[in-house]
Amino acid sequence: MEPILKPFKEQQAPPLQSSGFIAWVRSNFFSTWMNTLVTIILLWVIYQIGGFVLNWGFIDAVWFGESAKACPNVHGACWAFVTDRWRLFIYGLYPIELRWRGDVFYGLGALTIAAFVFSFGPITKRLRLIMFIGFPIAAYIFLVGGMIGLKYVTPEDFGGLLLTVVIAAVGIFASIPLGLILMLGRTSELKVISKVCAYYIEFWRGVPHIAVIVMFVALLPIFIPDGNKIDIVVRALIAFAAFNSAYMAEVFRGGLQSIPAGQFEASKAIGLSYWKMMGYIILPQAIRNSVPALVNTCISIFKETTIVLLIGFSDFLGIIQLSLEDPKWLGPPHIFSSAYVFAALIYFSFTFGMSKYSLRLENRTNVDH
Numbered sequence: 054m055e056p057i058l059k060p061f062k063e064q065q066a067p068p069l070q071s072s073g074f075i076a077w078v079r080s081n082f083f084s085t086w087m088n089t090l091v092t093i094i095l096l097w098v099i100y101q102i103g104g105f106v107l108n109w110g111f112i113d114a115v116w117f118g119e120s121a122k123a124c125p126n127v128h129g130a131c132w133a134f135v136t137d138r139w140r141l142f143i144y145g146l147y148p149i150e151l152r153w154r155g156d157v158f159y160g161l162g163a164l165t166i167a168a169f170v171f172s173f174g175p176i177t178k179r180l181r182l183i184m185f186i187g188f189p190i191a192a193y194i195f196l197v198g199g200m201i202g203l204k205y206v207t208p209e210d211f212g213g214l215l216l217t218v219v220i221a222a223v224g225i226f227a228s229i230p231l232g233l234i235l236m237l238g239r240t241s242e243l244k245v246i247s248k249v250c251a252y253y254i255e256f257w258r259g260v261p262h263i264a265v266i267v268m269f270v271a272l273l274p275i276f277i278p279d280g281n282k283i284d285i286v287v288r289a290l291i292a293f294a295a296f297n298s299a300y301m302a303e304v305f306r307g308g309l310q311s312i313p314a315g316q317f318e319a320s321k322a323i324g325l326s327y328w329k330m331m332g333y334i335i336l337p338q339a340i341r342n343s344v345p346a347l348v349n350t351c352i353s354i355f356k357e358t359t360i361v362l363l364i365g366f367s368d369f370l371g372i373i374q375l376s377l378e379d380p381k382w383l384g385p386p387h388i389f390s391s392a393y394v395f396a397a398l399i400y401f402s403f404t405f406g407m408s409k410y411s412l413r414l415e416n417r418t419n420v421d422h
Contacts, residue, residue, distance in 0.1 A: 119137055121384030121385070127387050130391040131387055134382055143213055143215065144212075151198075154196060154203070161188055162218065168184040170413070212367045224290070224293040225297075225355075227294035236309065238250030239306065240306065255299075267363065293354070301347070304343050305343050308338075308346075348407055349411075352404045352408070355404065
């Protein structure tokens, strides 16, 4: 006689109180009376702040207008100021008929960012190297002109977000390779090279950034032979690269110090030359370990671009300040607050993007936190 098999009951999902979203909320926000109290207080604060932001930034805001008369409501944002001066903020004083070249610059910048953020299979490394070297060259050709049939644009016509991005890009793209060279020189066994690089780094680290900008702008033409001229913007870019390369060198040296001595000894034991040891073994690890501090320095470079206001150039923040002095937009304080909130959002967007890319790069290269 065959045994009677009782049918198995279908496995049922666990109750919502012990798994799923409700259980996660209970265990993380309402597990104890203290957590419950803190959660309620934070929800109240978020409700108050969120309601204010919603009303001020959207419901009571004015989006379009041509003067301060369009923003009579002092309880809402005056985005009309931003929309009316949008092109001035983005392109500065760049000639209107040539602003398509600024669009090309922004497009090339977006492609460069995409090359570093996304993977393109076996050509990824080669593509990133091409974009890292080619982007500054192409940006100079399109923005400044004077070659391949493009009209020359004087540096005095630069301004707004365009000038901010140009200075930040040049400062970052130039200071990284210079910083690597200075780091290698400072850690070199050749005493003369090591001393020269160390003195160079310590000199720039000991001088305020403002003094560096003024020194390059005012004193550099004295050392240039007669008949030659370097534009004031180029002098400012050289100052940014020279100053920040010293900090980049110390960032990379910190990454180098984190590498165990056994890596150097093992590289020498298998017969690798100095350059092969650095290129294949040491530098990749040093750069990987330097990613958090490296991105932090890049963010600092981007925010320090406002210093060009001292030499008569209007970057993104400077253009906003000049626009607020226009008699058309002289009015209630909420116009000023709207303008600076917009500026803060732009700066936050760039810096937050850098920090997110840094986190992605750390996770991809397994950087220890």
